[in-house]
Amino acid sequence: MRLGSKTSPVLLTIGAACLPLLLAFGPAQAQEQVRRREPVLSVSGEGQASVAPDMAIVSLAVVRQAKTAGAATAANTAAMNEVLAALKADGIAERDIQTSNFSIYPQYRRSETKNGTIETQEIVGYEVTNSLSVKVRDLTKLGSLIDQSVKLGVNSGGEISFTNDKPDDAIRDARKAAVAEALDKAKTLTEAAGVKLGKILEISEGSTRPMPQAPMMRMAMAKDVAPAPVPVAAGENTYTVTVNVTFSLGE
Template identity: 30%
Template sequence: MKNKIKNSAVIFAILIAAIFTSSCATERFGREMRTVSVIGTGVVSIKPDQATIVMSVRTSNADLQTAVQDNAKKMNSVQQAVLSVGLSKDDISTQNYNIHREYTWENNRQIFGNYRVSNEILVTVSDIEKAGTLIDTAVKAGANEFSSLNFGVSDTTGAVEQARILAMEKAEKAAKILATTGGASIGKIVSIQEDYVPYNDSARMLNDGMLMSAKAAGPTPINAGNTDISVTVHVTYALQ
């Protein structure tokens, strides 16, 4: 008899514990579900403060040595011209050097042509106002191909911080509107996730029109414009 009473007491205690645990879990689960998730995006527009220009000297001759020497002479002139604009040697770096021979096929025969030599350099300009003058000067010195012009920002730290603040403000505003419309109010932040794509320089191709302008008497017009720094946040708020 005593064993039956003891067993019944144990079973009763287990049932009470199970009910209590289930009740707590349900309450906790319910609280966790009372949230609102929103997205906020902050955009800050800033002006680039530096530019990089990729330029090349290309030469061609039936004699390899002549093509190489001609290219070296012109590239030396181009680099001296770059320095004359106020840049330093540290602002110039070689990107590519290539030698190949032209050829065609006639009657299943390979006909060789001239040797082509290409020397490509990357020039970094800290003062964008000098970009147009740099292009003009380089062309007159012998540069005959420009691959790209990139505008960049040397330090985006401040802009990113501002974009984050704007993103969080927009997220909070959206959460308040949703919560109020649903008859609730927002509480503490439960989670924050940031989507920030590191800033990439904006590349622009230098076309033949710009090259012709550089050869003419007038200066080559260069306008950096503005670039946007964007940060997006995913924020979850507790509802009250």
């Protein structure tokens, strides 16, 4: 009896100390358990919107070879300066012209023995490549710009990707279409299951991408260029947005 009387106050004291914690965390945990048990429906929707491109990004490169690195660099620089001057004269802003690559590589002549193994490697020259990434905001000038660049010494590259400077409106339309598809899916599923569709508990955007972007083309840079400008077809850019939506369910 004495042992019990001594330990009881301690137990009561601990219980009183923990009571505020139980009151503070108990209801929250209970609500979390209820929320977890609440029936929900999660669906995804995808929306697309197409728009004509208003800008092209063109890759142009000048490649020159010579016996020495200095001679190859000098020849490359002279040709690239002419290309840059022509681009600026054609209305391309400096902010839309960017050097994307500059490289110098030795060129080797290899001698092989009869058994196929390489015996010697001799440097016989150097190749210098200077590449530009050019944004063309006036697509009506694209064909003539490529044509003129080739005449001035561009002999590599020619990759073109069409894009939009500000695709905000197209992406907004794609978002609306994605949400509409998600809502339609949810209604179809709940009607088929014979349950009521509740309120939206959560909505998130999964991804936004230009898919597919207008085709990327690669044009051969030949020495002999036709007098007419290079024909270019811009097509359309399609922007795709995915959304994920979670609904509560009723009986």
